[in-house]
Amino acid sequence: MRNHSPYGDEARPLSSKLFHLIYLLLIIFAVTPAVAQTSGQITGRVTDATGQGLPGVTVRIKESTGTTGAVTDVNGRYRIAAASGNTLVFSFIGFTPQEIRVADQEVIDVQMRDDARSLNEVVVIGYQSVRKRDLTGAVSSISPTEANRVSANNVAESLQGLSPGVTVRSSGAPGQNSQIEIRGVASFINASPLYVIDGMIADANSTVNNDDVESIQILKDASAAAIYGSRAANGVVIITTKKGKKGAPKINFTAKYGQQRIPKQWDVMNSTQYAATKSQAYTNSGLPVPASIGSAFNTAVNTDWQDLDQRTGNNQDYNLSVSGGSDNSTYLISGSYFRNQGVLKAYSFDRASLRINTETKKGRLTFGENAMLSNSNNYHPNRGNPFYDLPQLLPTVPVQSNGFITNNNVNPMGYSTGTADNGGDVTYAYNSLAVNDLSQGYNNYAKILGNAFAQFRVFDWLDYKFNVGLEASFDYNRDFRKNGIFSYAQQPELSYIDQDRERFRNILLEHTLNFNKTFGVHNINGVVGFSEQSSYRDLTSARKTNLTVLSTGEYLTEINSAGGAPSVSGRVAQDDRIRSYLGRLNYTYNDKYLLTASGRIDQDSRFGPNYRSGFFPSVAVAWRLSKEDFFKADWVDNLKINASYGVLGINTINSYQNIGLINNSPRAIFAGDAIFGGAYQSTLYNADLRWEKRKETNIGFDASLFHDRLSVSASVYNNKSEDVLVNQVLGQFLGNAGGNPPVNAASISNKGIEVEATYRNNNNAFKWSVSGNVTTIKNKVLALGNQGVGVNYIQQGSTRSQIGYALGQWYVLKEVGIFQTQDEINNYKRADGSPIEPFAKPGDVKFYADPNGKGTINNNDRVFNGSPWPTLQTGLQFNASYKQFNVNLQLVGIFGLTIYNDIRRILDGYQNSNFRADINPWTPTNTSTTDPRLGIANGDPGIANNNTPESSRWLENGSYGRIRNLEIGYTFGKAALKPLHVENARIFISGQNLLTVTKYKGLDPDLVGNGLLQRGVDAGNWPANRIYSVGVSFGF
Template identity: 30%
Template sequence: MKRHKIHHSADIVGRCKKGIIPFLLCFVFMGYGQNISVNFPNITVERALEILRNQEGYSFSVKTNDVNLRQKVNADLQNQPIEKVLETIFQNQPVSFEIEGKMVRIIKAPEKDSKQIGSTAESKKISGRVTDKQGEPLIGVSIIAKGANKGTITNIDGYYSLTVPDKSVIQFSYVGYDTQELKLGKGNILNATLQEKINDLDEVVVIGYGSMKKSDLTGAVTTVKTEDLPMAANTSISHMLSGKAAGITSVQNSAQPGGGVTLRIRGEASTGAGNEPLYIIDGFPVGGSQVEPAADNRYSDFGSRNPLNSINPNDIESIEILKDASSTAIYGARAANGVIIITTKKGREGKPVVNYSANYGVQQIANKTEMMTAEEFMTEANKFAKEQWLYNNRVYPYGNTNPSSIKDPIVYPYDAKDIKNAGKGTDWYDLITREGMIHQHNLSVSGGTSNLKYMASFNFFDQNGVVRNSDFTRYTGRLNIEHQINKIFKYGINATQSYIKSSNVPLGTEDFENSGLINSAMSYDPTTPVRDKNGDYAQSDRMTTVPNPVSMLEIDDYTQTKRLLVNAFLQAEIIKGLVAKINIGFDDQNGVRNSYIPTTTLYGKQEGGKASKSMAQQFDRLLEATVNYNFNIAKAHKFNILAGYSYQDFNNEGFSAANSQFFTDIFKYNSLASGEAARPTVASNKSKTMFISYFGRINYNLFDKYLFTLTARVDGSNRFGENNRYGIFPSGAFAWRIKQEDFLKDVDFLSDLKMRISLGQTGNSEIGNNAFEYYTAAWQQYVFGNSINTGTAKSQIANPDLKWETTTEFNFGLDFGFFNQRLSGTFEYFKKEVKDLLGYRSLKSFMEVSTVAANIGKTQSTGIEISLKSRNFTGEFKWDTELNFTRYVDRWKERNPEDELSPWQKANDPIRAHYGYLSDGVLGIDETPPASMPNLLPGEYKIKDVNGYLRDDFGNLIPDENGNVQYTDAPDGIIDEADIVLLGTYDPGFSIGFGNTFEYKGFDLNIFFYGMFDRIVNNATRGKFSIPNIRFILNRQNMMKEISERWSSENPHSKYPSGFVSQYPQPSDYLWEDAWFIRCKNITLGYTLPQKWIRKVFSRARIFADVSNPFVITPYSGNDPETDFKAGYPNQRTYSFGVDITF
């Protein structure tokens, strides 16, 4: 059998890590002062200018009628400056010229004896600057005085000067921007801010390994510009994408500083592999997780971190979201879950532009679970003790037992005097939380010449979380350079480095001795003080295994991560339209975590202090080569052909060590050897993943109406078995620009109409390294004789047939626009099937291991997406609206044959379906129990009898021909598993994003909402601290205040149950709650200062105030429908203000 191997062909990447940047930086200043060599063999001036335009990239603007373009030029110029070349071309002509970079303006030569135009009373000289709405200068803007035949253009910094008749109307026009007319007043300064044209069909969109006009797209691609995203209080770009694009859903996993956000594109169709999209940062594919060393302690769950934390959001220019197979197939086996392309800002031609922005904010807990005070806790404990006595002895209302016949009296845990004097007691939650603080500073410098452009930035971000000791600090720096060496060669460097330090609080969500900080604070006895009489941390006499929450703040646990991401390219335009490019880069991440649990804590005292140090490193290398050819055949046929090769590897290794039994807490984790544990823990790991790929794409444009795309990629990886190491992922797409047809050209109100159809395949390889191989594990312990020995054992068996998970997707899209794109939008319908799901198959019981990696099952997803944008007003008062809608359903199509479905499960149910019994209210005191629950006691939930099993006269089940149970499809008077129903799914049935932006006389207001609907969430906090667990109140566990509303003999009309365990099944819809929500994400108010106030110092200055997460509308009773899980980190509301200044 032929074996396919992945060859180690990227050693050059590692060798270049230290040398590539100095080597490329040596070219940085070569773009200045280059001379020209050119031959004009007796040709016309017009032809000479054309040669300079084609050969050297110059553009010319003729502003005089005195130029003779037919005059002959005969010269051979070698290594001459542009000024000398132009003097030769225009020899003996009455013209002059102005040079700005590679822009040349040809003007009439000044007359020595002429009177200055500006000296007359009817004319005056004006000047000013023209910028876009971000304050960036616009180069080459045409400026004319209407009716006066006088004009000029802006220079490289956007400035101009012009002598015009008094009281003129000045017109500013520029390609891609709306023409603006301003009436000249009394002053001599006239600045203009131009707005981009509403028609966005010529907008350039970044796609895989290239870019194209939006009007030429055949795939489903959504662009999000960072100018539309809130920058004030967000750690990473993924936080900002919530609700911003159709087809992408986001859920915040943890609200802690730097906490993770789950981004999903078109659902979660994979059940065994990952559902994370592929991230591309300036052409470099990065992993979907951040390097996070673990700590060897029981509180190792410190919440998820965001993989994009190390990227400064202020550096990002645009984000493209590739959703369908046509747009993602170019990334093959890693693109089944969609692709997010992040493009950072680049320099522009012109003098250096310096920008500084900063914001400061305070954070408050948005919603806090109301726990009982000491007095309330003691009162409810006594009530429950009484109620439990009545229930256990079946005294009215739970039975007919005579109270006097019971020997054991009620034992109340607290007497009335203690309750009266208890007061509020210890508010543990308040002691571990605080008002948070967040601030950041961003400084950037950009500029360049026509040959060399640069952008450098620095960012400092600091957040002190609302839970004490949860802090996040980040420093990032970036340098982007692009240098056109000559007309053939060009290179660029994109480099970013970051340093992050995170303080970790123990957020473990387990119970009792494994309780994390928040769980302990919510459950701890409010009658216990923080410290005892000796000054030590007090320990509840009944909660002996739960740590004192305040003592846990003394745990010293922090993580430091460093990241250097460098991507460089060198490209050559071999002939016109044919570009060869080499891309080389690396992503070096290092993380260190130190943790010490002192003896002042419960766990630390048991361990004699517990210290651990761990390290994790990931070094990724990338080498890519592409050839791209753009050419036309006549005017009707336009082609773009791409071919490429890619190699990328991911090298991971880690190390950890832990010890305990220290004689002092002084050294913490700095002296592991001083611990005296019988067996210190030492562990290490190392792995490597490789991908080799070959890919190609053909784009064909016929008559600018009919667009075709064919894409294919071949991927190989060492993650899969020798029989399936390579996979092929093709796709095809067609788009029809219907608006360009003759029968629609004259329909003025319709500005765009395009239909798109695509079909293709992509892959998913996220199953972990070496899942297909035979594996042995070292350091396995076994007993031999009377001793414990260490050896090796089989931990995994081989599966040489393990292969890629393959997604086949169909997409239909419709792009439309009305009234010159005043109203525009897209509609998408998709259907995808995922086959060969990656997972694990069970083995026979006599095997040494219980499972083996295998391909099992299929899923299917369908959905629709709608995006709408409207510009409601475009005058001095501007109002823009954006709306997006996403609906998808992930279902099983074929399950693992080994999985035995329960009777209530259907073969094609939603993937993340949840099932349970439905409640039918609480049984009252004088209410007769239902016939299906004859022994039900007052205060217990009634269960809905919704269905029954088909039975014979003897009560035996009657199966169908396949042996499956049959249903009566009607109540049968019995509460059993036939009454279990589908409650719903955690996945949203649909989600929306909705925003409005208003602008008026320098003021801007943005309000943005997003929401998820038709979803359910398990309120685990309620399950732990409310009625289902009320019995633990007698063990001194604190409870939510809502338990006072439970059913009891003193409160017999409550809708909540008594909390006593019934002999019947418990309904699931008490904890599985309807959790749709509409969240106001941001409200931002800004003011851009007038130029007349700031022009001597700044080119633009804006101040703003922002409120993040001001309110949420939801029926969910927990703290937050997104971030809530048992004792989870609380979500925050942030109030911030800031400045954005351009010099």
């Protein structure tokens, strides 16, 4: 296509002249400086502290705005043209840049100094900070800069793809917490890690403002996490918030606004397509066609339910902080506001927070606090799941109609209830737009989180610290229900309002002694301490029905305005205490040989009296080969191998599960209508209830190569969980009417490999780095406590957890094709001659059957068929900058898993639902399809028994690769900002979840799932939103 000038073709001669004129001026300006001064050749050699030549060092002229420069050769030598008065800048990764002014020298030799910031990077590992290079355990450090590039409801969501061994599962729902799994799942109940925020063990993932975070450390093995004992088996996430720094007050402001949409919708039929397809299904089964899709089909009704309930949502994130300090005192005060307006109507979340962090030094005493106050609001309907209901709803049914209005106040708004002809053709899915109006939920979470500390330097090598922490939350939940119905055959219910209030208090008291002493080539450091923590939670709830409705149709939502009888209840849901003694010892000999021993004794009130105290030890060793005299590889800066073993615990029960409870509510009526009270035992007493234990072995290495340009780390781990809690199946007559009691009886293993590598090239005007990580995890159930008697599995829906297989592995009927002829059906028999699928017809699904089984297809014919757990996880981050521009790219890849697509099971089951637009049903003239024949299950057992059961037909490849985030930014130069009295300023644009490559047919293969035992079930998972954002940041 011809490329026209925006000013017309007649402008071409003028624009051509301007081009040549500008080109000539650029040549003149480029030549002038060279004529104005005389350059000389400078040569020299760049070495490290030992006198070794450094290859690859960048040498440039500071005053030059171009790309003038040189790079040292393999011997560290360089040659550059420079004039008297120029300044040469020597830079190399891992070393402090050197600046030398040129006088009349012809030779300039430079010795580079190690950059202490690079070599001595400090990480927080729990009650102590150590140099990263001295770590003996598996610890991942996450850059908050990388994490904050994505728009996220919480800190956990922002970690996806940034660390090996860490699986993050997120929902696009506003305010929804993300789920983190570290090195696999080893429990049937709980896989969440322990969160430690500024030294406070707390449950505050969704309330911490991402912009307040200074560092994130993830402790993954026993050596790193044993200091947290009975709560660390699922890993530990340590979050440290920002502190003030010495200097004049600094004001920082950031703002980010983004618009979001769902990247994909279910492609379902419109009303005309649906009516024709469903009519054919009735005809195929020999049933009359309902009027709504036949003789009385209304072409004017064509409801696109997904479009009606979806919108362009937005994310807003604003942060303002003031920080500064003197030699003796520092402070940081920050405020933030975050809002997520969901892509579905009636869903939104907002959070406001305030943080104050201070620290003061008085001689040997240092004291301060880290305090946060947050208030969150979550708005959502309280019934149904739109991503489950919307695809099913029939396009032949309107959202509302006068025909649905009833005179008895059952459906005053006239919302449709899944049928257009009073039950002829129906769906049982909820009318999502009716739910938005009739069932309104609201949650308010107010939280205080913080700690105060006082630290006293006893000796130069010994510090005492007292730390007191508080987490307090005040939650209010409201469920407001109007008069009306929103699904077929729904029973009418009175309008009501529920109000629930919950108070939670978590208090921490700690005394610790930190020591660090060097004796010649020996260094000993570590910590010993005492900790006590108590948690208390109580709940109260109230309900009243028959709300007052004004003449305008408005409902009064104050509970006292309702006319029905009140219902009030309350209980103490949690009351427990844990007392601990902890210690860690790090020993280093000559910076070559490292030893770490740590442990914690926990005494927990939640467990039975026989196991109320537990000891959780670990030991680790490391050897820095690069320090040995025999190690002669000059290109290796640091090479360390390490190994560790330890035992961790996880306390997954509530405060009262070890106690036998009595229910005193039963009543009996005897002769004379006298009412007598009674009682029965609802839960069993278990004196042996105890922690789940995880025995962990880790072997790995860390290496820095080519003057810290390349860093590589790898670990091989083998974790075995013992005493895993399972619910023991017992008869209720034994006293467990309240449910099967938990017992410590199962065992699960997780094995895998982690590799992480980073390459940096910061020696030119164009600077770039690339980081990648790879994780493999293999999960297996080792024991279930049945001791060889009875069943050796736990069945839940379409999954089975069985000894020798992965947790929650798919256990379904296996589809082997579609019957093409009646003879094929008749000849499909078991070994005893019994028919396997006697009701099938040509076009029905054919399943694998155990030839030695009996009767028709049943649960005994199910087989293991894939796993919801990925075999390979990858992450990649690429950063590049040129002058004032920068770009960041984050990629995520998950491979080797299978997803059970329950939405497709409903759509392709042809019953009480809309259809996928691209189905291709079997017919006698269309036999090469994979979709079975159309039919109605009612009166057609072949359809009911063969085409709708839980089977491999609904299993799909869940592997995917995703552009997690792409950000492009521009940082303004200081010269341009100086007149504005602005210290720094940056603008950026970003795109999140821009592209997902997958074979999965659902909306999103990144699933939260339905609990640990049904992790890969997609029953309406809220997909990740595609977000386009623009942001700015200023510093004053």
